[in-house]
Amino acid sequence: xxxxxxxxxxxxxxxxxxxxxxxxxxxxxxxxxxxxxxxxxxxxxxxxxxxxxxxxxxxxxxxxxxxxxxxxxxxxxxxxxxxxxxxxxxxxxxxxxxxxxxxxxxxxxxxxxxxxxxxxxxxxxxxxxxxxxxxxxxxxxxxxxxxxxxxxxxxxxxxxxxxxxxxxxxxxxxxxxxxxxxxxxxxxxxxxxxxxxxxxxxxxxxxxxxxxxxxxxxxxxxxxxxxxxxxxxxxxxxxxxxxxxxxxxxxxxxxxxxxxxxxxxxxxxxxxxxxxxxxxxxxxxxxxxxxxxxxxxxxxxxxxxxxxxxxxxxxxxxxxxxxxxxxxxxxxxxxxxxxxxxxxxxxxxxxxxxxxxxxxxxxxxxxxxxxxxxxxxxxx
Amino acid sequence: xxxxxxxxxxxxxxxxxxxxxxxxxxxxxxxxxxxxxxxxxxxxxxxxxxxxxxxxxxxxxxxxxxxxxxxxxxxxxxxxxxxxxxxxxxxxxxxxxxxxxxxxxxxxxxxxxxxxxxxxxxxxxxxxxxxxxxxxxxxxxxxxxxxxxxxxxxxxxxxxxxxxxxxxxxxxxxxxxxxxxxxxxxxxxxxxxxxxxxxxxxxxxxxxxxxxxxxxxxxxxxxxxxxxxxxxxxxxxxxxxxxxxxxxxxxxxxxxxxxxxxxxxxxxxxxxxxxxxxxxxxxxxxxxxxxxxxxxxxxxxxxxxxxxxxxxxxxxxxxxxxxxxxxxxxxxxxxxxxxxxxxxxxxxxxxxxxxxxxxxxxxxxxxxxxxxxxxxxxxxxxxxxxxxxxxxxxxx
Numbered sequence: 134x135x136x137x138x139x140x141x142x143x144x145x146x147x148x149x150x151x152x153x154x155x156x157x158x159x160x161x162x163x164x165x166x167x168x169x170x171x172x173x174x175x176x177x178x179x180x181x182x183x184x185x186x187x188x189x190x191x192x193x194x195x196x197x198x199x200x201x202x203x204x205x206x207x208x209x210x211x212x213x214x215x216x217x218x219x220x221x222x223x224x225x226x227x228x229x230x231x232x233x234x235x236x237x238x239x240x241x242x243x244x245x246x247x248x249x250x251x252x253x254x255x256x257x258x259x260x261x262x263x264x265x266x267x268x269x270x271x272x273x274x275x276x277x278x279x280x281x282x283x284x285x286x287x288x289x290x291x292x293x294x295x296x297x298x299x300x301x302x303x304x305x306x307x308x309x310x311x312x313x314x315x316x317x318x319x320x321x322x323x324x325x326x327x328x329x330x331x332x333x334x335x336x337x338x339x340x341x342x343x344x345x346x347x348x349x350x351x352x353x354x355x356x357x358x359x360x361x362x363x364x365x366x367x368x369x370x371x372x373x374x375x376x377x378x379x380x381x382x383x384x385x386x387x388x389x390x391x392x393x394x395x396x397x398x399x400x401x402x403x404x405x406x407x408x409x410x411x412x413x414x415x416x417x418x419x420x421x422x423x424x425x426x427x428x429x430x431x432x433x434x435x436x437x438x439x440x441x442x443x444x445x446x447x448x449x450x451x452x453x454x455x456x457x458x459x460x461x462x463x464x465x466x467x468x469x470x471x472x473x474x475x476x477x478x479x480x481x482x483x484x485x486x487x488x489x490x491x492x493x494x495x496x497x498x499x500x501x502x503x504x505x506x507x508x509x510x511x512x513x
Numbered sequence: 514x515x516x517x518x519x520x521x522x523x524x525x526x527x528x529x530x531x532x533x534x535x536x537x538x539x540x541x542x543x544x545x546x547x548x549x550x551x552x553x554x555x556x557x558x559x560x561x562x563x564x565x566x567x568x569x570x571x572x573x574x575x576x577x578x579x580x581x582x583x584x585x586x587x588x589x590x591x592x593x594x595x596x597x598x599x600x601x602x603x604x605x606x607x608x609x610x611x612x613x614x615x616x617x618x619x620x621x622x623x624x625x626x627x628x629x630x631x632x633x634x635x636x637x638x639x640x641x642x643x644x645x646x647x648x649x650x651x652x653x654x655x656x657x658x659x660x661x662x663x664x665x666x667x668x669x670x671x672x673x674x675x676x677x678x679x680x681x682x683x684x685x686x687x688x689x690x691x692x693x694x695x696x697x698x699x700x701x702x703x704x705x706x707x708x709x710x711x712x713x714x715x716x717x718x719x720x721x722x723x724x725x726x727x728x729x730x731x732x733x734x735x736x737x738x739x740x741x742x743x744x745x746x747x748x749x750x751x752x753x754x755x756x757x758x759x760x761x762x763x764x765x766x767x768x769x770x771x772x773x774x775x776x777x778x779x780x781x782x783x784x785x786x787x788x789x790x791x792x793x794x795x796x797x798x799x800x801x802x803x804x805x806x807x808x809x810x811x812x813x814x815x816x817x818x819x820x821x822x823x824x825x826x827x828x829x830x831x832x833x834x835x836x837x838x839x840x841x842x843x844x845x846x847x848x849x850x851x852x853x854x855x856x857x858x859x860x861x862x863x864x865x866x867x868x869x870x871x872x873x874x875x876x877x878x879x880x881x882x883x884x885x886x887x888x889x890x891x892x893x894x895x896x897x898x899x900x901x902x903x904x905x906x907x908x909x
Contacts, residue, residue, distance in 0.1 A: 134522075134585060135515045136817045142514075202514045393907050413903035420902055424833045428810035429803075435516040451803045507792070507799035512806050513771045 146206045148183055153214040159481045165217055170295030171339035172217040181250030189228055194244045201434045205379040212383025215484060217338060219253050219292035225376045227254030229369035230300055230317060234357035255296035257287035257343055265497040267366050268312045274303035279352035283345045293341025294331035296322050302366060305359050316359030324348050336488040371449045374496050375437050378430040378456045381492050385423040385460060388467040388485045395471055412470060419463045426459035447509045450502040457499030464489040525586055529593045536562050537599040545598045547874035548881040550721055553678045559600050560633045570607050570631045577615045577627055584820035595765025606630040606637040609753050610683045617741035617749055640670040640684035648897050651694045657686035657701055664701060666732040676712050676725040679705045685746050700746035703734040719880035720863055762838035764809045770845040771802055777852050788852055801844050808837045832902045836895050839888040846882040853878045
């Protein structure tokens with residue numbers, strides 16, 4: 134049992150923290166947000182230069198063979214700096230599908246572009262009525278010759294505007310809520326019949342609603358078994374949840390730090406408001422919530438390697454519950470302790486709060502995952 | 514980063530578990546499971562079994578009879594002990610006064626007291642809190658005056674846990690009234706049988722008698738019963754309170770209770786079916802289990818950190834343990850109340866010896882709920898813990 138980072142992991146942490154300290158202050162972030170697709174190609178290039186975009190890929194595929202802990206380190210750092218770039222959809226999710234189920238040809242076609250920063254991906258999964266159920270898929274992929282024809286609508290696709298390749302879940306067989314008959318397809322964003330409506334999200338990222346109308350892809354587009362890929366989707370989304378937990382820990386750390394600094398300097402009644410016990414206790418409770426979240430983020434990271442899929446999913450669901458509870462408390466109290474200034478776009482704290490809030494509503498909220506744990510027979 | 518225990522650690526867990534299985538008197542275990550009070554004899558019998566095995570004072574330095582275990586082994590031992598469940602060693606002797614004596618006492622005191630603490634030949638109690646000194650402990654007034662080769666002690670202590678069983682007390686006494694409040698306190702030990710010591714039991718809201726008031730009326734104590742230096746008692750008290758950082762979360766206790774709740778909830782009916790099938794209840798139970806898992810991980814982080822970097826600098830996460838640990842213990846007793854529903858009402862009148870065996874175990878659930886309100890009050894209330902985090906961790 135060991136919770137320390139190895140020497141290499143510590144170096145990784147230092148290098149990404151250093152990069153983001155140099156290039157990701159709050160003012161720069163505002164500029165990046167105005168670039169095409171809502172993030173900075175230059176920063177993305179720097180992440181590629183440091184090898185961060187190739188981190189989880191195996192060495193023969195051109196990556197660096199990093200594991201869950203390495204991704205945790207990166208996501209925590211990205212959270213701390215409130216980074217806009219599409220690491221989650223491209224490296225964690227897109228990369229996840231390719232790593233776990235991609236053929237050699239698929240990997241050769243997509244991994245080098247991810248690693249060198251020239252290509253980004255997006256995960257087109259959410260549908261009008263699917264909410265958090267990954268098996269709830271109405272989009273269809275019908276066999277045509279060797280290939281497939283995809284029809285359907287996907288919503289809130291992060292990085293949908295910029296992505297070169299879309300990873301689309303679609304049903305090859307059965308009815309909307311069947312757990313079998315679901316496939317995963319690589320679709321070029323430029324394919325005929327793909328139309329996008331792009332917009333910014335509440336937390337300053339960018340997403341798109343994407344319609345697929347008779348989109349034709351060839352037989353090599355399917356990742357994994359086109360008739361039975363729910364287990365694959367669950368595995369990759371579990372990894373995305375773990376990554377979000379780590380990002381949230383970074384966001385909470387920075388929110389707490391910023392808030393404590395603020396109440397140490399803000400004066401009322403002639404003294405720093407941090408000298409008042411009611412505020413001290415609130416800040417202490419924020420610390421407790423953030424530490425409990427950190428513990429569960431570590432737990433989830435280690436659980437992603439569990440061989441039993443049910444055990445893995447249960448542990449990660451539990452982590453998402455703890456993160457959800459903690460982030461709501463830390464986020465809301467950070468605003469409260471900042472007072473009026475916390476309500477403004479000018480102050481950085483509100484932006485942390487908004488990103489935290491969106492994490493709660495991504496890939497299952499607290500209630501959703503709590504129900505999953507309860508129905509799975511608990512956690513003791 | 515790795516969650517797994519080593520093969521040796523797993524073997525150790527098995528060894529500990531099978532020792533408990535073979536050696537904890539079944540009736541003692543049953544009473545703990547049912548939330549009943551144990552008699553003095555039952556507790557002492559078990560502690561002597563543990564001491565004979567060499568595990569009674571496991572965390573003491575080896576030269577005083579400790580085991581030399583790693584932090585992880587201590588963690589495993591405690592978890593197994595709490596979740597078996599078996600009575601934990603008498604904290605006042607083994608975890609509190611013992612370490613003060615072997616760290617600050619002289620050779621004679623070590624020789625005289627330590628073996629008797631280990632074998633519970635002396636039952637120790639703690640004379641810290643006073644009616645006017647709870648969270649503000651340093652304001653204590655009990656006075657020890659030097660008179661030749663004796664101390665004359667006058668004053669009153671309160672919340673003295675199980676003082677009715679005690680042979681010895683360790684006491685914080687004011688020895689210099691002119692000094693700043695923390696500076697004039699000394700750490701003095703003496704027999705409870707001394708002339709002038711009176712114990713008055715306090716009945717708590719659960720109906721039990723765990724705590725007492727202790728009065729000192731011109732109690733004469735030999736000067737040599739001072740531990741360490743005169744007027745340094747506050748330092749020793751801080752050392753003592755900081756000594757048991759990870760046991761305080763009582764993860765094993767809550768684990769055992771949650772297993773019991775799950776078991777009961779599949780038997781007790783609500784709406785014509787077991788209450789575990791009620792979605793709202795099941796989610797509440799899952800919520801508590803998740804909180805406990807987070808706490809267990811937080812505790813493991815602290816344990817792993819101590820193992821690697823020593824106990825010198827406490828991991829900031831350790832302050833989380835008391836707050837969350839007590840909240841979760843309280844939640845588990847609330848859940849038990851919910852499972853048992855209307856059958857929480859019958860009250861088991863305590864016998865003269867403090868036992869409560871007259872009624873069905875269901876009668877112990879409400880008392881356990883009432884009794885557990887104490888866990889967020891004792892050992893530095895949760896509000897004091899928040900003060901500590903604000904000052905020591907956040908720098909407020």
